[in-house]
Amino acid sequence: MSRTKSPPAKQKSAADGQSTKGPEGGRTSRRSSGSVTLEDVAKLAGVSPITVSRVLNRPELVTQETLDYVRSVIARTGYVPNLLAGGLASRKSRLVAAIVPTIANSMFAEGIETLTERLRAAGYQVLLGLSGFPTASEEQLIGAVLSRRPDAVFLTGITHSTQTRQRLLAAKIPVVETWDLTPTPIDMVVGFSHEKVGRTVAEYLWAKGYRRFGMVCADDTRALLRRRTFIEALAPYGITDVPTAIAGTPTSLKRGRDGLIELLSMTERPDAIVCSSDVLAHGVLTEARARGLSVPRDMAVMGFGDLEYAPYTIPALSTVRIDRRGIGQRAAEAMLARFNGEPVQQVVDVGFEIVEREST
Amino acid sequence: MSRTKSPPAKQKSAADGQSTKGPEGGRTSRRSSGSVTLEDVAKLAGVSPITVSRVLNRPELVTQETLDYVRSVIARTGYVPNLLAGGLASRKSRLVAAIVPTIANSMFAEGIETLTERLRAAGYQVLLGLSGFPTASEEQLIGAVLSRRPDAVFLTGITHSTQTRQRLLAAKIPVVETWDLTPTPIDMVVGFSHEKVGRTVAEYLWAKGYRRFGMVCADDTRALLRRRTFIEALAPYGITDVPTAIAGTPTSLKRGRDGLIELLSMTERPDAIVCSSDVLAHGVLTEARARGLSVPRDMAVMGFGDLEYAPYTIPALSTVRIDRRGIGQRAAEAMLARFNGEPVQQVVDVGFEIVEREST
């Protein structure tokens, strides 16, 4: 506890004698911002700037005494570190970019929430990029985002232009592709197999005895992929045609209702309707009710996602459970592991699960 | 068109003679990152760094000829500007922080989407902060966010701690509070009056002839505010008691169903149920159906928000329309106006509108 040097005594006087960045300090800089800098804190505390930096970032290297005193000065001055400067010097921005088509439906939003929260707890923040708007290509978005020098990138899907891949590769940072699976990710991938989902749903419904199928499917890469394997899996059973109403994106309850209307107008009533999302399924359920159709007696309905409300619709919606938050969490963990130089799994399959409720 | 100086000729040779940052260039820096910098581009193009900077940021100051050539070098080298460095030097981060409780329901998510998209088009990006997680106080979030030196901040709500207000004020940047209204914003506010919503809904339902009211209300500042004025507005009519089921946040269809169950267990069946969100209302509608209650004959249901599905539920949901995307848009516009030094309205009321459908 007893130390020769006594920082507190020293700076108290310094603190009193010199106000924060007045015009008195030698020559006035023509660019200074007026806000408190690390150097100001250092002067007031009577230590070198690097010590203040250590107090903030590597406190274990600093004496308890110095630590306490510098911290008190920081509190007193209301110093807010400048992470632009810190990031420039350390080449670590503590920023993670997340690129998703949309956050306006909980499909992706929950994963982003979990990602954001996990990363925040570790001192990172999330830069949001929306690729679903037609005005911004993923290409441009990547450029804008990389100029912030993020420490990692979260991507939705596995289909990216060659240029996008190259730029991400060139950035030499962890990249996590999500919501799908591939043996050849840019870097890492956290998702599940849409092909498998399609096949599993087909087998499930076939086993339940359904024979005439219809689909309400979003106009979306992954949804269409599930549709393809769903149909392929039924081929061996002699099913050659699965009438499909293509709903636009973003999916909505209305589009689900419209999808069923369209489907029923183009074909005899199927005995099972497979939807590419719970939202669409909810719409199908609603439209079925409006038409006096009983689900599942007249027609079964299958969703995808297992959103919050799936168990609470009438009838309760059978669906495919996806661990949406798990995707965000695994992605965050993979990034953090990489930051720490720990080994990571390149391909993480979060799987899925058929959830049978009342609608099938 | 004819110029004495011929940049193209000059640098072509330079480009060929000197590869990007090899070990040959004098003394090797001990910290260089290896990625292409603005200086590299400048050398290759045979111009000064500042000219390259101008090509990127103020192209109108540069000759077409120089512009074209420098751009070709940028493309050839795959140069990605470093906005950390740029932000540090220019004191403009081109970053906007958005703090919302959650993005997992479209209430806030759509506004954030619109904000993000509008700002992106103007060269700004959005840093996402989630205040809804109990592990992170808004206080801490503000600190983390301000250390990025954002050019503006988007906040949800108007209730913030004194310290939060002070720190935001001290940052001297545009701050837009949203989703509520106050005559004394930190800086600007874009929202609507919850008090007025409560009163308006009360008058509307009273005028429709409803007399026994119940509420399913989220445990949320603004929802509770609407509830208060709703009840106050009914007092003159002799209504002294409005049984309320308080639903937790985040709201969900399940919580709406549970809310109705709770409400019906605590009181005689009201003839109108007012819900603090469409999600809850949807749950109430669902539970009513499960109990064989006819809406609105046995019981009217009123929502809040006018989410996408409100017109498509059965019966179609009467609700209060809020221009959710408009809030994001106005906020973005206010920020951009401030960046350009244009005058802005401190208080923007986006209003609301009762939407009468079938459920009332």
Add this chain to the structure above:
DNA sequence: CCGATCGATGATAGCGTTATCATTCGACCC
């Protein structure tokens, strides 16, 4: 025909941090 003006470009000096190496000083070991 000359000073004023303007357009294009450049030199210099930061912006606020942290990486890296250096220094100091007491403890400790053989």
Add this chain to the structure above:
DNA sequence: GGGTCGAATGATAACGCTATCATCGATCGG
């Protein structure tokens, strides 16, 4: 008892960009 080591702190020089002022011709009005 002298050399070694390690803990704590500091000096210096980047990090990659832009603000600011300077420079250099060309243009132009009187």
